[in-house]
Amino acid sequence: MIFRRIKNYDAGSELSTHDLEAELRGLLKPRVGITGSLGRGNYGDELFVRVYEHWLGQWADLTLLTALHRPWYFRELRTTQVDIMDAVVLGGGDLLCPYRTQIDPDFINPMYLRRPVHVAGIGVENDLPETDPSVVEKWAEFLTHPNVRSISTRDLGSAGWITKHIRPKVTVVAHADLVCALPLPPVERSEGRPILGIVTRYARDPKDYRLLEEIAASYIEKGWRVRHIIGGIEGHGKRDFENGEELKIEGKETLYTKQLDEITRALGECSLLLSMKLHTTIVATMYGVPTVCVNPVVKIRAFMAAIGREELVVEPTDPRLIKILEDGVPDVPMDKVDKLRAQAVGYLKQLSQRIWDDYRNTSAARRHILPETMVWTD
Structure with missing residues (x-):
């Protein structure tokens, strides 16, 4: 029961409405669904989950939303799973390939659009000059939806392509690959053989x-x-x-x-x-x-x-x-590496603040949850 988590709760005493609301507000966190090319086993894509765990997991409850399209006969239950999210973050890898007609349902699942969607740090695979109009049309239908609140890419080329071909309603920004913001485990290089x-x-x-x-x-x-x-x-x-x-x-x-x-x-x-x-x-x-x-x-x-x-x-x-x-x-050149890290970290902090502010302002009951100072563990 939630009351057992409230430090001032005593079954034999009465809490004022003000005290109870204050305690409950301290327990609430936004729910953020993460999705994209995740859970497939590719090292780089899975690192995006690590990035989200570190930067978003400090202040939000994260849920992996991949594979929501399967199986179709549980669609109602899957829809409910999306509906309890406060925001959806879609990112990781070459999500947008202009010439690949098969688009993974995890990338443009219309279920996500039931909630505010933030497209984070995606790439456009541009190794071939071809562009399939049907691919552009499907991505445009998704990315121009009013619930797509922000779009960012891992490089200027991807941002330029989306701006030119998709023409979304929001400004597309570019920054360093989000894996640049991942805290890395310490290593010791051997003093012996390189x-x-x-x-x-x-x-x-x-x-x-x-x-x-x-x-x-x-x-x-x-x-x-x-x-x-x-x-x-x-x-x-x-x-x-x-x-x-x-x-x-x-x-x-x-x-x-x-x-x-x-x-x-x-x-x-x-x-x-x-x-x-x-x-x-x-x-x-x-x-x-x-x-x-x-x-x-x-x-x-x-x-x-x-x-x-x-x-x-x-x-x-x-x-x-x-x-x-x-x-x-x-x-x-570690000075340039530091700049890339700062870019990625800066974007993730902005994204976090944006989702938090939207969450805080959505309901009066949640309006005063934001701590006076958000402490980041870099």
């Missing part, structure tokens, strides 16, 4: 691994350890792990785990990283690990340009990779 980390993603052709194998073998000859890091868990990680067996490096270590923090620490312990994935690149960079990206998609090039290291993005089969390594990969 570690070359390699992060792979599913490769349709094993030839994409051949040059990486040669490079890894040369580092082992120089006394380095080589750590093959699988950037995924559950089904996503299993797929990458099985495909990664095509990366044949004698003596390599393989980090394949179900724990997100173990992947994070494994990245932070590296002395140098070769990465095919955006968020393993971001996490390593935030740790200060020099990183060369061997998957030159738009989102990775945009991030590396943001830290002034766009020259460190090449195809995994490009011979220039050898020259980059021979010349020495420059240190991470």
